[in-house]
Amino acid sequence: MTQNQNLFFQKFGIAPADLQRYLAEALSAGGDYADLYFEYLTSTSISVDESIVKSASQGISAGCGVRVLAGDRTGYAYTDDLAPEKILRAARTAALIARGPSQQSVQGFKESRAHQLYQVASPSVDADVSAKLELVMRADKAARAYDPRIVQVRGSYADELRQILVVGSDGTFATDVQPLARFNVLCIAKAGENSSRGSSGGGGRVSIDYFLTEKTPESFAKESARQAIIQLDAREAPAGEMEVVLGPGWPGILLHEAIGHGLEADFNRKGTSAFSGLIGKRVASEKCTVVDNGTLPSRRGSINVDDEGSPTQETVLIEKGILKGYLSDKLSSRLMGMPDTGNGRRESYEHIPMPRMTNTYMLSGEDNPEDILRSVKRGVYAVNFGGGQVDITNGKFVFSASEAYLIEDGHVTAPLKNCSLIGNGPDALTKVSMVGNDLMLDEGVGTCGKDGQSVPVGVGIPTLKLDSMTVGGTAR
Amino acid sequence: MATYSEVLSVTETDLRDLATDVVARAMKAGATGAEVVVREGSEFSTLVRRGQVETLKESGSRAMGLRAFLGQRAASTYSSDFSLEGIERLVKGALDLAHVTSEDPYAGLPDPSLLGSLPGDLKLYYEDVYSLPPEQRIDWARRAEAAALSADPRIKNSDGGSFDAATGCKVLANSLGFVGEYKRSSCSVSAIPIAQDENGAMQRDYWYSSARTLTKLESPESVGRKAAERTVRRLGAHKIASTRVPLVFDSENARSLLDNIFDAVNGDAIYRQSSFLEGKLGQKIASENVTIVDDGTIPGGFGTSPFDGEGVPSRRTVVIEKGILKSYLLNTYTAKKLGLQTTGNAARGLAGNPGIGYNNFFLQRGARTAEQIISDIKQGLYVIDLLGFGVNLVTGDYSRGVTGIWIENGELTYPVEEITVAGNLKQMLNNISEIGSDLEFRSALACPTLRIDGMTIAGE
Numbered sequence: 001m002t003q004n005q006n007l008f009f010q011k012f013g014i015a016p017a018d019l020q021r022y023l024a025e026a027l028s029a030g031g032d033y034a035d036l037y038f039e040y041l042t043s044t045s046i047s048v049d050e051s052i053v054k055s056a057s058q059g060i061s062a063g064c065g066v067r068v069l070a071g072d073r074t075g076y077a078y079t080d081d082l083a084p085e086k087i088l089r090a091a092r093t094a095a096l097i098a099r100g101p102s103q104q105s106v107q108g109f110k111e112s113r114a115h116q117l118y119q120v121a122s123p124s125v126d127a128d129v130s131a132k133l134e135l136v137m138r139a140d141k142a143a144r145a146y147d148p149r150i151v152q153v154r155g156s157y158a159d160e161l162r163q164i165l166v167v168g169s170d171g172t173f174a175t176d177v178q179p180l181a182r183f184n185v186l187c188i189a190k191a192g193e194n195s196s197r198g199s200s201g202g203g204g205r206v207s208i209d210y211f212l213t214e215k216t217p218e219s220f221a222k223e224s225a226r227q228a229i230i231q232l233d234a235r236e237a238p239a240g241e242m243e244v245v246l247g248p249g250w251p252g253i254l255l256h257e258a259i260g261h262g263l264e265a266d267f268n269r270k271g272t273s274a275f276s277g278l279i280g281k282r283v284a285s286e287k288c289t290v291v292d293n294g295t296l297p298s299r300r301g302s303i304n305v306d307d308e309g310s311p312t313q314e315t316v317l318i319e320k321g322i323l324k325g326y327l328s329d330k331l332s333s334r335l336m337g338m339p340d341t342g343n344g345r346r347e348s349y350e351h352i353p354m355p356r357m358t359n360t361y362m363l364s365g366e367d368n369p370e371d372i373l374r375s376v377k378r379g380v381y382a383v384n385f386g387g388g389q390v391d392i393t394n395g396k397f398v399f400s401a402s403e404a405y406l407i408e409d410g411h412v413t414a415p416l417k418n419c420s421l422i423g424n425g426p427d428a429l430t431k432v433s434m435v436g437n438d439l440m441l442d443e444g445v446g447t448c449g450k451d452g453q454s455v456p457v458g459v460g461i462p463t464l465k466l467d468s469m470t471v472g473g474t475a476r
Numbered sequence: 477m478a479t480y481s482e483v484l485s486v487t488e489t490d491l492r493d494l495a496t497d498v499v500a501r502a503m504k505a506g507a508t509g510a511e512v513v514v515r516e517g518s519e520f521s522t523l524v525r526r527g528q529v530e531t532l533k534e535s536g537s538r539a540m541g542l543r544a545f546l547g548q549r550a551a552s553t554y555s556s557d558f559s560l561e562g563i564e565r566l567v568k569g570a571l572d573l574a575h576v577t578s579e580d581p582y583a584g585l586p587d588p589s590l591l592g593s594l595p596g597d598l599k600l601y602y603e604d605v606y607s608l609p610p611e612q613r614i615d616w617a618r619r620a621e622a623a624a625l626s627a628d629p630r631i632k633n634s635d636g637g638s639f640d641a642a643t644g645c646k647v648l649a650n651s652l653g654f655v656g657e658y659k660r661s662s663c664s665v666s667a668i669p670i671a672q673d674e675n676g677a678m679q680r681d682y683w684y685s686s687a688r689t690l691t692k693l694e695s696p697e698s699v700g701r702k703a704a705e706r707t708v709r710r711l712g713a714h715k716i717a718s719t720r721v722p723l724v725f726d727s728e729n730a731r732s733l734l735d736n737i738f739d740a741v742n743g744d745a746i747y748r749q750s751s752f753l754e755g756k757l758g759q760k761i762a763s764e765n766v767t768i769v770d771d772g773t774i775p776g777g778f779g780t781s782p783f784d785g786e787g788v789p790s791r792r793t794v795v796i797e798k799g800i801l802k803s804y805l806l807n808t809y810t811a812k813k814l815g816l817q818t819t820g821n822a823a824r825g826l827a828g829n830p831g832i833g834y835n836n837f838f839l840q841r842g843a844r845t846a847e848q849i850i851s852d853i854k855q856g857l858y859v860i861d862l863l864g865f866g867v868n869l870v871t872g873d874y875s876r877g878v879t880g881i882w883i884e885n886g887e888l889t890y891p892v893e894e895i896t897v898a899g900n901l902k903q904m905l906n907n908i909s910e911i912g913s914d915l916e917f918r919s920a921l922a923c924p925t926l927r928i929d930g931m932t933i934a935g936e
Contacts, residue, residue, distance in 0.1 A: 045827070045828070046577075049748070050748075052578035052579070052580055053576070053577045053578045054550070054577065054578065054580050054583070054829060055550060055551065055552065055577065055828050055829045056551045056552075056573045056574075056576065056577050057551065057552040057553060057554070057573070057827040057828050058553050058569055058573065058827075059541075059553060059554035059555060059826065059827050060554075060555045060556070060557060060562075060565075061539070061554075061555070061556050062556060062557065063537070063556065072528070072530065073528065073529050073530060073531070073532075074530065074531045074532070075531075075532050075533075076531065076532070076533040076534075076535075077533065077534055077535050078535045078537070079535070079536075079537075080537045080538065080539070080556040090535070093534050093535075096532065096610075097529065097532050129572075129573060129576050130576050133576055133577075151749055152748050152749050152750065154748070188748065188749050188750055188870060190749065195749070195752070195870050195871060196870060196871060197750065197868065197870040197871075231871075237875070237898075239718045239896075239898065239932050239933075239934035240718040240934050240935065240936070241935075241936055270525070270633070270635070271633055272633060272635055272670055272678070272680065274678065350535065350537065352531060352533065386865055386866070387864070387865035388864065388865075389863050389864045389865065389877070390863075391680065391861075391863065392680075393670055393678045393679060393680035394677070394678060394679055394680070394710075394713075394893065396863065396877065396879075396893055396894050397863075397877075398863045398864035398866065398876065398877035398896070399864065400864055400865055400866035400875065402868075417868075417871065417873050418866060418868045418871070418873045418875060419866065419873075419875045419896075419898065420864050420866035420875040420876055420877055420896050420898075422863075422864075422877045422894055422895065422896050422934075423894070424894055470715075470894065470895065470896065470934055470935060470936075471934060472866065472875040472876070472877070472895075472896025472897075472898050472934045473875065473898055473932070473934060474875075474898045474899060474900075474931075474932040476718075
């Protein structure tokens with residue numbers, strides 16, 4: 001029996017027979033399927049600002065969400081009180097979506113075979129808080145030591161442990177104990193009238209040891225300070241269409257915005273995505289193969305099972321430029337007659353699951369990154385980004401470069417002020433003419449928002465050259 | 477059939493007693509100061525798509541947050557567990573944490589003389605948001621979508637119509653004897669139609685109406701029709717060449733500029749030297765026609781409350797007056813840091829130290845209509861949608877994706893997309909050359925139509 005089966009069964013006194021009773025209540029007015037999502041989330045956060053720790057917090061949230069599906073309709077209710085009468089009440093509320101004779105839940109649950117993706121001996125949420133305090137103080141010191149022009153440093157460390165139990169009327173029974181930790185450093189630099197900022201961070205489904213050995217506070221601090229200092233001398237970015245080279249790693253946010261969201265099954269089931277009906281069609285140059293993979297060990301976007309209890313997997317989205325598949329959850333896979341790819345995710349027990357990305361990345365190609373830069377006469381080399389956004393329906397997407405340089409005659413020259421890049425999802429990747437042999441995944445800071453729900457995700461690309469993209473600067 | 481509210485009603489608890497009890501427990505456990513927030517709420521939402529109910533959601537929840545002080549050290553904890561055991565853990569956790577945080581000479585609760593609550597009925601809570609029977613709530617969503625689908629033959633699909641209602645109660649208590657509470661309600665109806673042109677290219681847009689009471693909600697039909705108009709006007713949009721022309725931000729999108737200004741006058745950003753408006757108090761930072769106010773006292777306002785997240789009464793603060801920066805928006809901590817007085821803008825989440833939020837934050841109206849402003853422009857762009865997060869508040873650099881309608885000889889002509897608009901907020905504020913008369917409070921942020929000159933459009 002896994003740790004969190006113990007948690008829900010022992011701490012909250014829930015027994016397998018109770019789960020059957022709740023599901024029966026959920027299907028009391030008919031319905032094709034019902035599930036229960038139990039969640040117990042503990043979290044801590046600590047931050048340093050002006051070289052002192054001004055705040056530290058910790059919290060607990062727990063609850064159960066009950067979902068009933070009837071055709072393409074969803075009834076949902078949740079409770080933050082795990083007493084049997086409260087869960088039954090939520091089940092009765094969710095049941096009202098259906099209108100018919102009561103349905104039977106299958107008898108007996110079948111536990112899914114789950115991955116073991118988190119190599120965490122003891123979750124860091126339980127670690128001594130003074131160890132976390134030490135980490136943020138080290139970041140402050142390292143960032144200030146980097147350059148006297150760094151005038152402000154904010155470092156933060158946050159971790160959580162999410163314990164879930166998912167049971168469904170189809171016999172689904174899954175548990176997971178998901179650790180997540182993240183470190184961030186934000187720097188402000190000043191020189192005369194000029195100010196700038198830098199930001200760096202990382203983490204994953206790791207323990208606090210990760211920040212003591214693999215990615216130290218100093219490494220994030222120096223990277224953040226480096227960015228801030230470089231931006232002090234940034235000049236106006238150009239405006240208009242030109243060649244764009246994206247550095248490896250976090251610029252993979254391009255994939256997330258340009259194609260990832262558009263390939264989520266719910267939009268395609270409803271015909272509201274710019275990618276609707278394009279399966280089997282060319283949507284990228286033949287050098288592009290893009291996957292979504294929830295099974296990479298320790299990654300921020302990885303999970304052993306999704307929030308519907310289905311095991312995660314690697315799903316090919318684009319193979320050599322041809323659109324191959326969508327990202328699906330239980331509802332869309334049933335209604336579309338397509339496989340469930342284990343992408344049903346939700347922010348918490350208060351939310352209805354829907355198709356979401358996990359880690360989305362492009363496989364390495366054959367080009368040498370230096371050759372890629374050398375091939376550009378005049379263009380932009382973008383290596384770090386802030387956020388991005390897409391309009392699923394018309395396919396237009398933007399993502400904002402926070403560190404970018406001009407490329408002149410094959411050489412990387414002046415740093416550029418922040419600017420957005422804009423493109424059209426279904427044809428942006430057709431302009432990829434070179435793909436580097438240097439695939440990198442991001443450091444583990446991504447959070448994706450959809451319909452007001454946030455979930456942790458990962459992205460990655462090798463160095464990429466797009467022959468044409470619109471750069472949103474101010475210079476002529 | 478049982479009604480939803482019968483099936484699920486929020487538990488009646490005396491939240492006020494609970495909050496003061498937790499404060500007392502924290503003080504007894506050794507805290508030198510304590511502040512407790514308790515929130516309880518319920519929500520209902522339904523989405524109807526192509527005439528059929530797609531989702532129906534109804535629930536209630538509650539949570540509590542404690543901020544405890546040990547001298548000049550602070551820490552916080554939160555929980556949804558209201559049992560005695562849960563409360564004891566909340567108190568112990570906060571005090572344990574406060575032992576390890578740093579001494580901060582500026583930390584602390586507000587000066588007791590500043591605490592208080594606005595008197596009278598602020599018209600924030602109306603029971604009627606839950607008065608409709610469930611079938612009728614679904615019907616409101618259905619009517620909004622139906623009105624959009626039938627408004628124009630080019631509306632071919634839909635992301636649905638929705639009806640939402642929510643109520644919430646918030647109690648704040650601290651060890652200086654302050655205890656206050658208020659209830660709020662809201663409801664909204666919206667529609668998201670999808671239009672398709674002869675080439676199969678799709679566009680989506682939305683419209684909504686929200687209010688604190690059902691009686692002030694626009695009819696679902698008018699919401700649906702407006703959503704359809706906003707969607708079909710985007711059909712056939714194309715890219716244009718890079719250029720520099722006057723921009724007119726419609727009132728819906730002008731609000732986002734106001735949001736950027738809020739972030740730049742936020743006391744946290746000021747003391748952290750993270751705002752391009754740091755050190756500019758008393759200086760001219762915008763054109764003379766610009767006056768921006770934060771007012772937490774407007775009866776019925778979406779951003780109105782009797783007191784802020786620290787128990788300081790809400791007030792009216794003139795932030796920018798005729799282009800001069802008059803005040804930052806502050807809580808107790810940032811005010812002490814900057815040697816100023818709190819403006820009653822503390823925003824208290826469940827966890828962490830209070831941040832800063834706006835109340836009703838708006839730019840005062842001008843004299844001319846949006847049509848008159850557009851009619852002056854020979855060539856320009858009417859901005860109807862913004863995409864992305866390309867605003868750097870440290871430098872003021874601004875670069876965002878845009879959908880718009882091209883202005884030619886004072887008339888709106890064809891739609892334009894896949895372009896960016898860029899500039900710097902410092903100049904943009906000084907280049908607000910016209911302000912519309914169309915100030916309307918559809919949310920806590922409100923801004924009339926704005927004309928801004930001197931920005932660059934990047935396209936082909």
